[in-house]
Amino acid sequence: MASPGETAWVVIDSDWNLHVEACAYLSSLRAVDRSSNTERVYAGRVALFLNYCEQSGMDWHNPEFAELHAFLRWLITEPVRRASAKSPARLRSKSTANAIVTTTSEFLKFGAKLGWVAARIPALLSQPKYLRYLPPGFDAGERDQFRTTQERTLKFRAYTTEPALLMEEETAVVVGAAANARDRFLVTTLLETGMRIGEALGLRRSDLHFLARSEALGCGIAGPHLHVTRRSNENGALAKSRTPRSIPVTQRMVDAYSDYQFERDRFDHRADNDAVFVNLFREPRGRSMSYANAKEMMDRLARDCGFTVRPHMFRHTAATRWIEAGVDADVVQALLGHVSFASTERYIHASKKRMREAVEHTAKTRKDMPR
Numbered sequence: 465m466a467s468p469g470e471t472a473w474v475v476i477d478s479d480w481n482l483h484v485e486a487c488a489y490l491s492s493l494r495a496v497d498r499s500s501n502t503e504r505v506y507a508g509r510v511a512l513f514l515n516y517c518e519q520s521g522m523d524w525h526n527p528e529f530a531e532l533h534a535f536l537r538w539l540i541t542e543p544v545r546r547a548s549a550k551s552p553a554r555l556r557s558k559s560t561a562n563a564i565v566t567t568t569s570e571f572l573k574f575g576a577k578l579g580w581v582a583a584r585i586p587a588l589l590s591q592p593k594y595l596r597y598l599p600p601g602f603d604a605g606e607r608d609q610f611r612t613t614q615e616r617t618l619k620f621r622a623y624t625t626e627p628a629l630l631m632e633e634e635t636a637v638v639v640g641a642a643a644n645a646r647d648r649f650l651v652t653t654l655l656e657t658g659m660r661i662g663e664a665l666g667l668r669r670s671d672l673h674f675l676a677r678s679e680a681l682g683c684g685i686a687g688p689h690l691h692v693t694r695r696s697n698e699n700g701a702l703a704k705s706r707t708p709r710s711i712p713v714t715q716r717m718v719d720a721y722s723d724y725q726f727e728r729d730r731f732d733h734r735a736d737n738d739a740v741f742v743n744l745f746r747e748p749r750g751r752s753m754s755y756a757n758a759k760e761m762m763d764r765l766a767r768d769c770g771f772t773v774r775p776h777m778f779r780h781t782a783a784t785r786w787i788e789a790g791v792d793a794d795v796v797q798a799l800l801g802h803v804s805f806a807s808t809e810r811y812i813h814a815s816k817k818r819m820r821e822a823v824e825h826t827a828k829t830r831k832d833m834p835r
Contacts, residue, residue, distance in 0.1 A: 471500040471700045473507040478518065486510050489574050499662055500700030501755045509567040525575075526582040529617075532589075536565050536618050558620035565618050590614040629780040634771060641768040646744055647761055649717075649724040650753075654775060657711045658782030658800050661758055661775035663692050665701035667740040674718045688713045692801065697739070699752035705801040783811040 472494065475486035489510065493503050516538065517524040522531045539561035543553040556564075569589045575581035593615035595604070604611045630638065635655060642648040653664050671691045673683055683691075689712045694703040731744040741753040758775065766773040779800070786796045797808040 471503075473500070473503045475507055475511045475514065477514075483511075483514065485575055485578075485580050486514065486571070488578070489571050492574060497694070497702065499702035499704070501662060501702075504755075506567050509564045510571050512564065513568045513571070524572075525580060527572075527585070529588045532565075532618055535568075536561060536620070539564055540620070562619045566616065569616065569618065589617060591617050628772070628774070628777050629784050630773075630777055634769070635781065637769050638765055638773055641765050643764070644745070645720070645723040645727040646741065647765075649720040650741060650758070650761070651765075651778070652717050652720040654778035655782060656714050656717045657690070658779045658786075659692065659711070660704055660779060660801075661755070662701045663703045663801075665699060665739075665741055665753055665755065665758060666695065666697045666703055667692075668738040669740055670738060672721065672740065674713065674721060685710055688715070688718050697752060699739070699754045701752070701755070703801075705803065707801070707803070709798065709801050711799060780811070783808075787811050 473490055475483040475490070477483050486507075490503055490507055493506060498506075513535065514524060516522070516535055517527075520531075520534075520538075522535070539556050540558060541555070543555055546553060572581050572589065573586045576583055576586050591614070592612050595611045595613060639648060639651055639655075642651055650664060653659060653667075654661070657664075667690065670681075671693065673681055673685065673690065674688045676687060678685060678689075689710050691708065691710050692703055692705070693708045694706050696702070728742070728744060732742060732750050735750070737750055737752065739752040743749050743751050743753060743757065762773050762775060783796060783800060786799065787793070793805070793808060796811065797805055800808060802808045
């Protein structure tokens with residue numbers, strides 16, 4: 465059961481009845497404080513799997529490995545259902561298929577624990593793997609007891625790509641295309657702090673310490689900054705990291721907040737709401753801004769700018785800027801709120817700019833050398 469004011473997602477069968485097992489799995493996600501947005505995504509993936517089972521005749525309670533592999537293959541060969549007849553048909557990527565099957569596997573493992581799925585199924589979904597090459601910082605144990613891990617058996621080999629980010633000129637276009645001060649402050653917040661969209665939507669005004677000194681607020685951190693805290697919010701926004709952190713902010717962000725505060729004082733009909741980002745221009749005014757509101761805003765920006773704009777691109781952009789500016793990797797890890805350094809490593813790559821500079825510098829050096 466969802467708490468009052470909390471968003472819950474369900475899966476229904478072809479007769480419009482609640483799918484008991486799928487709903488129980490989603491409820492288990494809620495019980496461990498997974499965000500409403502995560503629950504929504506997982507609900508869609510489980511429903512997709514169950515629909516496939518019904519159409520193909522596969523018994524999801526006791527599937528064969530070959531049938532599960534056929535589902536994996538189907539995911540990249542079956543066109544995604546189009547929103548309208550005018551929308552172009554597209555296929556899922558292998559990375560997307562892997563993510564769907566990962567959720568499906570977790571659902572089946574959950575069912576096996578409760579006796580809904582055959583007990584043999586979890587063993588089909590993973591196998592032991594010996595780590596010959598250890599990731600940086602990985603502790604294999606005194607007797608190498610942690611070198612053997614469990615590897616998923618159902619997955620495509622998907623190569624890691626560089627994070628999608630915005631170029632310098634594109635960020636200026638996005639900020640300029642923001643329709644109002646609230647949207648500009650949200651874009652600036654994501655770009656300057658590298659926060660996840662759920663963390664930004666979960667901010668409260670009491671989290672913003674934008675004065676030079678914050679002792680009066682009971683905070684000893686010097687300089688303007690904000691605090692990211694995992695807590696329940698009426699809009700379902702949830703910080704992914706369970707460890708609170710503070711992030712220093714720039715004067716540009718403080719100025720953007722001042723503009724937003726002036727705008728909010730004019731339009732906010734629920735001034736008692738401590739949430740930073742609220743609805744101002746349509747009903748229900750004053751209510752906390754939701755994931756759906758943020759997506760709609762990003763889609764509008766993308767249409768106006770003429771290129772893709774997604775919340776996570778701002779996070780990638782911030783991280784890449786810090787790395788290219790020479791910020792130590794452990795500092796970037798702390799700013800992003802990554803528990804594992806492996807999550808930060810994807811940003812520590814040879815950027816296109818630095819590769820170009822290296823080639824041109826080498827060429828210039830060789831040109832200056834006597835032949």
